[in-house]
Amino acid sequence: MSGFHDTIAAEATPKGHGGISVLRISGQDAINIASKIVRTHKSIEESLSHSVHFGHVHDGNRRIDQVLVSVFRAPNSYTGEDVVEISCHGNPFIVSQILSLILRDARQAEPGEFTQRAFLNDRIDLTGAEAVNDLIHAQTKQAQAVALEQLEGSLHHRIETLLQRITRIRMQMEIEIDLSDQDLADTDWKAIRIECASLVDELNELVRTGQEGLILREGLKIALVGPPNVGKSSIFNAFLETERAIVTPHPGTTRDYIEEAVAIEGYLVRFYDTAGIREAPDEIEKIGIDRSEMMIRQSDRILFITEPGTTDDETRRLEQLTESHDVIRVINKSDRMTDEEVADCRRRGHIPCSALRMDGLRELKDRLLKDIRISQNEIHSGILTNARQIAAASRAAESLSRSLAALDGGAGAEFVAFDMKEASQALEEIIGRISSDDLLNRIFDDFCVGK
Numbered sequence: 220m221s222g223f224h225d226t227i228a229a230e231a232t233p234k235g236h237g238g239i240s241v242l243r244i245s246g247q248d249a250i251n252i253a254s255k256i257v258r259t260h261k262s263i264e265e266s267l268s269h270s271v272h273f274g275h276v277h278d279g280n281r282r283i284d285q286v287l288v289s290v291f292r293a294p295n296s297y298t299g300e301d302v303v304e305i306s307c308h309g310n311p312f313i314v315s316q317i318l319s320l321i322l323r324d325a326r327q328a329e330p331g332e333f334t335q336r337a338f339l340n341d342r343i344d345l346t347g348a349e350a351v352n353d354l355i356h357a358q359t360k361q362a363q364a365v366a367l368e369q370l371e372g373s374l375h376h377r378i379e380t381l382l383q384r385i386t387r388i389r390m391q392m393e394i395e396i397d398l399s400d401q402d403l404a405d406t407d408w409k410a411i412r413i414e415c416a417s418l419v420d421e422l423n424e425l426v427r428t429g430q431e432g433l434i435l436r437e438g439l440k441i442a443l444v445g446p447p448n449v450g451k452s453s454i455f456n457a458f459l460e461t462e463r464a465i466v467t468p469h470p471g472t473t474r475d476y477i478e479e480a481v482a483i484e485g486y487l488v489r490f491y492d493t494a495g496i497r498e499a500p501d502e503i504e505k506i507g508i509d510r511s512e513m514m515i516r517q518s519d520r521i522l523f524i525t526e527p528g529t530t531d532d533e534t535r536r537l538e539q540l541t542e543s544h545d546v547i548r549v550i551n552k553s554d555r556m557t558d559e560e561v562a563d564c565r566r567r568g569h570i571p572c573s574a575l576r577m578d579g580l581r582e583l584k585d586r587l588l589k590d591i592r593i594s595q596n597e598i599h600s601g602i603l604t605n606a607r608q609i610a611a612a613s614r615a616a617e618s619l620s621r622s623l624a625a626l627d628g629g630a631g632a633e634f635v636a637f638d639m640k641e642a643s644q645a646l647e648e649i650i651g652r653i654s655s656d657d658l659l660n661r662i663f664d665d666f667c668v669g670k
Contacts, residue, residue: 260274454583547570
């Protein structure tokens with residue numbers, strides 16, 4: 220790749236004032252560059268790997284800062300190259316001076332370039348590289364747990380196991396093709412079919428949990444939808460436990476959607492309080508309603524909120540907007556309902572609640588998370604966490620399904636082998652055994668500079 224052999228450098232900690240800042244250098248000249256600007260009692264160039272040294276950064280005769288210098292020699296470093304990390308005081312003015320000295324002999328690192336080099340030098344696979352970024356941005360305990368398991372190789376191991384099973388079938392097919400004219404023992408087609416069907420089931424399950432993994436990573440998107448003035452903003456505030464949305468008795472108070480995120484039982488949930496859908500009396504509210512309809516289409520779940528006495532005319536348009544979604548029907552203001560009305564509400568599958576009394580919110584939270592709870596066993600076994608991985612696993616499942624259909628149809632071994640090869644290639648894309656420069660650039664562009 221272009222510039223792969225350059226020595227690169229960047230600030231590895233967030234910009235701003237703090238206790239310390241860390242500057243990272245990686246490449247064949249990393250140790251030499253550090254030795255030019257840092258004066259220590261023991262020569263950095265002669266130091267052992269994984270050693271730390273106290274010293275001072277100098278620009279000529281001018282002392283800039285006291286620092287600690289950590290040395291990691293190839294191949295036993297994060298990137299697989301010689302790496303030096305300089306820990307200085309967390310002052311942007313000081314950091315800028317030290318980085319300028321380093322960049323006299325090195326190149327500024329691109330976003331994610333350190334992790335990209337770790338991947339290219341076989342220190343981690345592509346799922347591990349993606350997990351690094353996921354771990355940095357994890358906002359809940361569940362997202363953190365999934366990212367850490369993936370970083371430690373759970374998904375890589377699961378994909379490798381699938382690849383080994385597919386390879387065994389492919390080898391049997393190749394033998395069948397190459398030696399079909401020789402007097403060999405009959406191929407056990409029944410056993411092959413059973414194994415192929417098992418692989419299809421496991422890949423389909425992997426894709427299913429991938430949708431849950433995507434929600435863990437990006438958050439469950441919940442749109443609060445309903446006619447004006449039924450209490451959507453009150454329920455929104457109740458979930459957030461703060462007065463985020465303005466609540467008044469006047470219809471049309473929410474002119475645009477409002478977005479906030481909150482952690483519920485370790486899951487990130489993004490709530491969208493949408494404008495009440497109605498015939499807008501002015502252009503501003505109409506724009507807000509249009510934006511709300513856009514958020515409804517993009518949401519994973521819909522909380523369809525009404526109140527006692529809501530008319531069919533008020534809900535008809537909303538039902539058309541949400542008919543293709545996973546909808547949870549909520550009747551707000553249950554404090555105004557009789558016991559018989561509450562019971563009837565439940566019989567119809569609706570959840571009665573009162574934002575005023577905070578009744579029913581626990582039941583609402585349970586319904587929201589009902590279909591996405593991931594067990595610790597699933598997390599430990601490795602799950603997919605992004606659209607790229609899910610798309611590749613889906614292609615692998617489709618290819619294996621074609622192999623299974625070929626087996627059931629009595630097609631020749633060459634047809635089975637061809638689809639098996641496509642399945643292998645799709646799975647190899649997940650762990651990065653097959654990858655293009657364009658794909659890698661897209662993945663690592665999402666990283667921060669210095670990681």
